[in-house]
Amino acid sequence: MMPVSAGFPSPADSYIEGKLDLNKHLIKKPVATFFVKVSGDSMTGAGIFSDDLLIVDRSMEPVDKKVVIAVVDGELTVKRIRFKEGRVSLVPENENYAPIEFSDNSEVEIWGVVTYVIHPL
Amino acid sequence: MYAIVDCNNFYVSCERLFKPSLNGKPVIVLSNNDGCAVALSEEARKIGITRGIPYFKVAHMEKENGLKVFSSNYALYGDISSRVVDVITSIIPEVEIYSIDECFLDLSSYPEKELVTLAVKIRERIGKWVGIPVSVGIARTKTLSKVAVRIAKKSGQGVLKLTDKDEIDKNLAKMPVGGVWGVGRRYAKWLNRYGIKDAAALKNTSNHLLRTKMGICGIRIAEELRGTSCYSIENAPPKKREITVSRSFAKTLNDFDDLKNAVVHFTTKASEKLRKEGSVAGAVLVFVMTNRFSELPQYNRVGTMKLNVQTNDTSELINHTIKVLSEIFKKGYSYKKTGVILKELVPENQVQMALFDSIDRGRSKKIMKVLDNINETFGAGSLKYAGEGLDKNPDFMPASAMLSNAFTTRWSEIPIVKAL
Numbered sequence: 001m002m003p004v005s006a007g008f009p010s011p012a013d014s015y016i017e018g019k020l021d022l023n024k025h026l027i028k029k030p031v032a033t034f035f036v037k038v039s040g041d042s043m044t045g046a047g048i049f050s051d052d053l054l055i056v057d058r059s060m061e062p063v064d065k066k067v068v069i070a071v072v073d074g075e076l077t078v079k080r081i082r083f084k085e086g087r088v089s090l091v092p093e094n095e096n097y098a099p100i101e102f103s104d105n106s107e108v109e110i111w112g113v114v115t116y117v118i119h120p121l
Numbered sequence: 122m123y124a125i126v127d128c129n130n131f132y133v134s135c136e137r138l139f140k141p142s143l144n145g146k147p148v149i150v151l152s153n154n155d156g157c158a159v160a161l162s163e164e165a166r167k168i169g170i171t172r173g174i175p176y177f178k179v180a181h182m183e184k185e186n187g188l189k190v191f192s193s194n195y196a197l198y199g200d201i202s203s204r205v206v207d208v209i210t211s212i213i214p215e216v217e218i219y220s221i222d223e224c225f226l227d228l229s230s231y232p233e234k235e236l237v238t239l240a241v242k243i244r245e246r247i248g249k250w251v252g253i254p255v256s257v258g259i260a261r262t263k264t265l266s267k268v269a270v271r272i273a274k275k276s277g278q279g280v281l282k283l284t285d286k287d288e289i290d291k292n293l294a295k296m297p298v299g300g301v302w303g304v305g306r307r308y309a310k311w312l313n314r315y316g317i318k319d320a321a322a323l324k325n326t327s328n329h330l331l332r333t334k335m336g337i338c339g340i341r342i343a344e345e346l347r348g349t350s351c352y353s354i355e356n357a358p359p360k361k362r363e364i365t366v367s368r369s370f371a372k373t374l375n376d377f378d379d380l381k382n383a384v385v386h387f388t389t390k391a392s393e394k395l396r397k398e399g400s401v402a403g404a405v406l407v408f409v410m411t412n413r414f415s416e417l418p419q420y421n422r423v424g425t426m427k428l429n430v431q432t433n434d435t436s437e438l439i440n441h442t443i444k445v446l447s448e449i450f451k452k453g454y455s456y457k458k459t460g461v462i463l464k465e466l467v468p469e470n471q472v473q474m475a476l477f478d479s480i481d482r483g484r485s486k487k488i489m490k491v492l493d494n495i496n497e498t499f500g501a502g503s504l505k506y507a508g509e510g511l512d513k514n515p516d517f518m519p520a521s522a523m524l525s526n527a528f529t530t531r532w533s534e535i536p537i538v539k540a541l
Binding site for chain 2: 054
């Protein structure tokens with residue numbers, strides 16, 4: 001004998017979904033996305049602390065006020081980028097550190113744009 | 122029309138991506154086991170380093186010339202390579218992955234006047250998104266696209282469409298015949314003897330002459346140089362005709378037991394690969410080599426065994442390879458390298474039954490499945506044959522003293538960014 005289903009179809013059937021996937025939610029372009037770890041406290045004002053994990057998207061444009069990974073003296077560095085009156089500066093978010101100013105765009109090498117910070121509580 | 126996308130100094134570029142301080146400095150990446158230089162930056166070339174040079178010959182340049190040296194980091198290169206391919210296929214889906222740093226593209230469905238723009242887009246997107254510099258060569262055949270990319274790389278322009286007849290001829294005349302795609306060292310020697318020294322001469326050689334020595338392959342290469350496409354894009358890689366697992370040792374090995382451990386380990390790896398592609402082997406080869414750079418007495422031997430029934434069972438294959446090893450092993454030599462080659466591969470479902478087969482094939486298949494599952498779930502080598510030895514870091518494992526981090530594949534090794 002075969003069981004026969006009776007009654008109303010479940011209203012949930014048309015809403016079958018996958019599980020929530022944090023990767024899909026946080027990463028728009030996996031090919032251009034890298035994870036890095038922070039060392040230092042110059043960005044605490046932006047909620048970025050030492051040992052935090054950053055999600056970096058290299059495909060994004062580093063527009064004004066974005067938190068970016070920049071190459072400073074051959075090292076990967078996290079800073080906020082500011083464009084003002086044709087000048088570029090990399091600004092820390094901690095008053096113990098000074099901004100780095102550049103006279104033109106071509107002097108700064110931007111490695112990627114930080115999209116999220118993952119911080120344990 | 123075809124294009125080839127070729128990553129510039131790929132291994133070096135991967136190392137530089139996470140260590141920008143290496144930009145502008147001479148950098149080399151060493152082969153497996155830190156033997157010789159397999160990739161070099163332009164700056165390394167400028168101080169006289171050539172591809173294939175043994176590491177010990179250039180080690181002094183680390184101090185004298187600021188040379189930076191890295192062991193091969195295949196976890197990193199593999200990940201970056203697949204990102205490069207993903208970027209290309211997001212623009213052009215018709216792609217053949219030719220090697221870890223080269224892809225052929227089929228451009229036949231795109232209007233010819235848009236090809237350069239397309240190539241520039243690919244090049245810029247890989248540069249920005251993945252951070253790897255690439256060059257692109259476009260031409261009517263795969264062989265000519267290889268010529269084009271070589272020029273594009275050398276001139277630094279990055280993209281070159283080589284379709285003008287005079288320009289093709291001019292460049293072929295400057296290219297030694299051995300540099301043509303598909304012309305091996307052996308053919309280059311033969312062609313040179315006939316006075317065919319450059320690619321232009323090869324292009325103008327009669328098919329008749331080429332057929333006598335190089336067969337249909339030679340004709341195809343010449344036709345491709347003439348602009349007639351003979352090779353199309355191969356979307357599915359052909360099944361392997363043999364599987365090789367071999368390695369040089371960090372330290373030389375003298376004892377049979379040490380070599381045996383290595384051979385068992387390599388056989389295990391090779392049979393895993395064999396099962397992964399659903400094949401069985403009909404013959405095994407084992408070879409042993411001494412260090413050709415040392416003054417010690419030299420001994421190199423290869424031994425073969427043809428199998429009664431083709432198999433992909435690890436324990437069976439181990440029995441065979443150890444038997445071969447014991448036949449070719451000679452006491453009194455310092456061995457630098459050994460390897461296992463599985464040959465005469467056929468698909469598993471075409472196995473010929475032997476009349477007097479003493480092995481329970483069904484049972485062996487089940488055991489292999491369990492073995493592969495465990496090693497896939499718990500990491501390679503979780504379950505292994507006792508013949509490999511129990512040492513975690515035996516001498517036959519490759520040396521990689523200057524290995525950079527697995528920046529993109531291991532959480533504990535992701536890049537550090539400074540907040541200072």
